Amino acid sequence: DAGVIQSPRHEVTEMGQEVTLRCKPISGHNSLFWYRQTMMRGLELLIYFNNNVPIDDSGMPEDRFSAKMPNASFSTLKIQPSEPRDSAVYFCASSFEQGVWAKNIQYFGAGTRLSVL
Amino acid sequence: KNEVEQSPQNLTAQEGEFITINCSYSVGISALHWLQQHPGGGIVSLFMLSSGKKKHGRLIATINIQEKHSSLHITASHPRDSAVYICAPVGRKKSSGDKLTFGTGTRLAVRP
Numbered sequence: 001d002a003g004v005i006q007s008p009r010h011e012v013t014e015m016g017q018e019v020t021l022r023c024k025p026i027s028g029h030n031s032l033f034w035y036r037q038t039m040m041r042g043l044e045l046l047i048y049f050n051n052n053v054p055i056d057d058s059g060m061p062e063d064r065f066s067a068k069m070p071n072a073s074f075s076t077l078k079i080q081p082s083e084p085r086d087s088a089v090y091f092c093a094s095s096f097e098q099g100v101w102a103k104n105i106q107y108f109g110a111g112t113r114l115s116v117l
Numbered sequence: 118k119n120e121v122e123q124s125p126q127n128l129t130a131q132e133g134e135f136i137t138i139n140c141s142y143s144v145g146i147s148a149l150h151w152l153q154q155h156p157g158g159g160i161v162s163l164f165m166l167s168s169g170k171k172k173h174g175r176l177i178a179t180i181n182i183q184e185k186h187s188s189l190h191i192t193a194s195h196p197r198d199s200a201v202y203i204c205a206p207v208g209r210k211k212s213s214g215d216k217l218t219f220g221t222g223t224r225l226a227v228r229p
Contacts, residue, residue: 042203042219042220042221042222043152043203043205043219043222044219045218045219089158091160093160093162104165105150105162105164105165106150106162106165107162108159108160108161108162110158110159111158111159111160
């Protein structure tokens with residue numbers, strides 16, 4: 001298996017532009033996580049899907065952020081409009097969960113480094 | 118809110134030394150993850166445990182649910198173990214905002 005695939009690997013955009021990050025989880029996994037990592041705040045969970053349904057989105061910073069999982073093999077994280085403080089590395093991870101809680105090993109993608117100028 | 122504290126924040130060791138990284142958290146949890154982040158940025162999940170001890174190669178993770186404490190041990194450390202190690206407790210339930218929270222990480226450097 002190719003692992004969790006994220007695209008793009010790097011994104012540079014200007015403030016106010018829409019940014020879409022993409023993630024393909026490992027086939028057969030039923031849970032998907034979006035994380036953000038910054039120097040100031042470290043690693044933070046943004047949103048967690050189980051069987052394509054958002055279980056916990058309390059980490060989504062504000063209405064400018066939205067995430068979708070239309071099917072088991074694809075998810076997007078969208079920022080509209082983007083701001084310089086959104087600059088971070090965004091990780092996607094997937095796992096196979098028996099229940100709705102993140103109790104199993106998670107496999108991380110390589111991350112998308114976002115720079116908003 | 119689950120406060121997560123890791124210690125030490127930075128650790129330098131000589132190759133071959135036994136290393137311990139500690140993680141303490143403040144609320145009840147259902148499980149705890151240990152993650153490893155390499156200098157290149159990639160993140161690898163090392164362990165998920167909800168009780169007792171797990172071992173994988175030279176890595177051992179323990180958790181004491183009553184004391185709200187977990188440790189990650191590395192035996193016979195090697196320069197390739199140099200990375201940031203992050204603990205991530207998993208909240209017990211969705212209400213009250215429990216969720217995956219993360220320690221700030223322990224930066225480990227193992228010298229040859």
